[in-house]
Amino acid sequence: MTTSHAETIPAPKRTLRAALSDPTLKILASAILVSTVGRGIFLTLTVLYFSRFVGLSAVEIAVILSVSSGVGVATSYIGGRLADRFSARRLLVGMVAVQGLVIASYPFAGNFSTAVVIACIAVGVDRGANATRSAIIARAFDGANRVNARAVLRTITNLGIAMGGMIAGLALLTGTADAFRGMMISAGVVYVLSALHLRRLPARVDAPRRDPASATQKRGISPFRNPRYVVLTVLSGIFGMQFGLAEMGVPLWISQDTNAPDVLISVILVINTLCVVLLQVPLSRGTEDPRRAGKIVMTGGLLMAIACALYASAHGVPVIAAITLLCGAALLHSFAEILSQAGAWGLSFELANPLQAGAYQGMFGMGSALGAMLAPLVVTATVVEHGALGWTILGAVFLASAAGIALIARKASTTAALT
Structure with a gap:
């Protein structure tokens, strides 16, 4: 199974700094830090934007969240399957970039129907990207280091979201629709920037190429x-x-x-x-x-x-x-x-x-x-x-x-x- 530099770190020294000495994890972490700043802005403002400026009710917002999440149920598996067949690196870069563009389009959702469509695309791509990222972690690390990598990325995620939430506070203080829209578009741009950084991931995080001569080889249940x-x-x-x-x-x-x-x-x-x-x-x-x-x-x-x-x-x-x-x-x-x-x-x-x-x-x-x-x-x-x-x-x-x-x-x- 594929190994990485992180595996040379003894368990007692698996601190955040030590884990980030692994090049693959460092790339994933830095990209997630950037994207989750955008996510923090997005999470802080979206529901309030739909409620205050689009005029959607709490029930309509709940329906949007549920329907889009339903799409994410399917795309989670699809993203994982694609990561077994194609380059996980390129898939992740593409999905994160698309997600950024879609997030930047949220302010243009002026009614319930448009909001549902945009949310379905955004959440669908996000879930596919998460599955692809998890497949990358499963291949790049072994044993305890896989869980440790997920923990590190979860830590970075929360840190980025908190930073984004604080930045979004500027829009909350202003309280205008234009301030909300500007912040949400900025969140999408930040996502796209994080996608560019993911291009540095090494080729070894991709699924091993299948040998046509052994196409009938069992791949497990x-x-x-x-x-x-x-x-x-x-x-x-x-x-x-x-x-x-x-x-x-x-x-x-x-x-x-x-x-x-x-x-x-x-x-x-x-x-x-x-x-x-x-x-x-x-x-x-x-x-x-x-x-x-x-x-x-x-x-x-x-x-x-x-x-x-x-x-x-x-x-x-x-x-x-x-x-x-x-x-x-x-x-x-x-x-x-x-x-x-x-x-x-x-x-x-x-x-x-x-x-x-x-x-x-x-x-x-x-x-x-x-x-x-x-x-x-x-x-x-x-x-x-x-x-x-x-x-x-x-x-x-x-x-x-x-x-x-x-x-x-x-x-x-x-x-x-x-x-």
Whole structure:
């Protein structure tokens, strides 16, 4: 299997700086830092832009998010499959560039129909790019270094989004439609610039060329015929709804159902960002071991259930109490995110067929896209519509999905020990 310089780094020294000494990871990280600054601008402004200046309702925005995420379910697998057949480098460069152009076109969406079309293209290309990037990581690194690479990139992603969010604050302070449009177009331009940097990726991240003489050679079981991997994908996608909860449910809950000031939404974003930047890499260590990965995900599920209870408790209490409860919930939510991601990454790599890295990572990406598709509708149907009862339902869902993943991990580790 392909190795990299990162594998020469002993586990105890797998710090962010040490990991970035690997040329391939350094290229991926620098490109992601640039693109996620644009993503931070985009995430901060898009929903407000559609609501304030286009006049879309909360239901219409939820439909846009869900429909576009549904497209992403399909393109996640397609992107992974293409990365097994063509140059993953060129695919990633092209997809990121297209995504930038589409993001820059968001300000020109003047109605619901146009917004749906643009969102479908943007999210579809984004999911395909994520699957392609995961296939590149699966080929460029081995064992613990694959999870470590994902953790490093996740850290860089949050840092970039936070920077973009702060930049987007200029548009929020101005409050005009032109300021929003200018920032969103700038976000698209930043994406295109990051695509140019990805051209430096080495050729070894591409799938090995197929020998026509051995076309009949077995490539292992397809991800769709691997029940364990399918269930892992579905359960990870369900737990992944916590991202949609953070992006949509929590802000709406704070602004509409608690006495906390709206500025707390930004504070919670900062809490999440700091936690991920500081802890994602160290807390991801060891998750190449399925048993440890399962335990970590289960811990994340318990923390997420408690966070949901704290979010619910912030309703109707005085301002100081609401702020305290919401910040505590956000802290636990952040730890749940970090642990669940780390464990899921480890299992997604270790339980996959290495001969079809793109297809398996594409399948796993479908789970994330599925969670993103369901999240707006589920959050609306639970938290937005039913308040505390909705939070209780969500907490139970997160806990059950984490328990299912932990069970898969335990069985996988037992099977490995017997073989």
